[in-house]
Amino acid sequence: DAGVTQSPTHLIKTRGQQVTLRCSPKSGHDTVSWYQQALGQGPQFIFQYYEEEERQRGNFPDRFSGHQFPNYSSELNVNALLLGDSALYLCASSPWTGKAEAFFGQGTRLTVV
């Protein structure tokens, strides 16, 4: 089992650009959540996808959007990048029902210059 995989591992973008991050969930998981972890902080919830729909959303602007595909994989898109968007972006997968915990990927380190 490959667990949760994210790509790319590192990315450097310029202010104003757009970026797409990708996540493949752990086998058997149908729910994907995205988190932003700024340097020295705890992860902050961005949004969650199940059945290709956004189910919950944290306090992030509309510049942050996502998508889930029929195979449960997911993308996080960020438009009009700001310097403050520099962070580690973590993807977590879990089953939609039950008490199972979320499994995290290694993250994508985004640097905006």
Added chain:
Amino acid sequence: AQSVTQLGSHVSVSEGALVLLRCNYSSSVPPYLFWYVQYPNQGLQLLLKYTSAATLVKGINGFEAEFKKSETSFHLTKPSAHMSDAAEYFCAVSSSTGTASKLTFGTGTRLQVTL
């Protein structure tokens, strides 16, 4: 709204000493509680979880935590620290709705283990 507070952003212990990392939660519904560990430049790994079964929860690598409702606490302990335990530790809470719920994390505690 749910939240967790981790007391102490940095904790330093000697190898072989007791590890105690503190976490207090706030939740209007029965919570699920988690401890995750993060090594440098890596994602989060689950250490243990509380989901309303036994109040004393045993996890990986010798860690355990006790859910105390009266104190709204879920402190993480390990009897004897090892150098490999040096990492960032996060306490997190989610709601027990029966479906996948977002995690709300604390600000983290960096554990340093010295010789």
